[in-house]
Amino acid sequence: MSSGMCPVCGLPKELCICEEVAKEQQRITVKVNRRRYGKEVTVVEGFDASEIDLHELSTYLKSKFACGGTVKGNTVELQGNHLARMKEVLMEKGFSAEQIKN
Incomplete structure (x- = not known):
């Protein structure tokens, strides 16, 4: 396959819907944990890292919530x-x- 084709579905990269389909199939759990000194951390889990780009999602969420x-x-x-x-x-x-x- 050429570099412009999706290895999963075989469609061109610009027409590929693999990630959208994968997003609908994820079972996501959101919870808040307390860390040292009473700091709260929101944990979002249940992603399949092979189908979802977690670093891109993390960057999006951090900018949306203005947090680290x-x-x-x-x-x-x-x-x-x-x-x-x-x-x-x-x-x-x-x-x-x-x-x-939740």
Whole structure:
């Protein structure tokens, strides 16, 4: 296959819908953990890292919530408690509302 073709579906990269389909199939869990000194961290887990670009998603979420964060394994960790708005922001990004639970 040429470099302009998706290795999964065989469509050209600009027409590829693999990531959109993968977003609808993810079972995402959002929770808030307390760390040292009472700091809260929002943990978003349940992603399949082979189908979703977690670093790009992390960058998007950090800019949306104006906070710091990181990717650890198949989870995205954001500094602070962002539980209230996380579902709507993930839905804006294309994830299915039924697959996101708090």
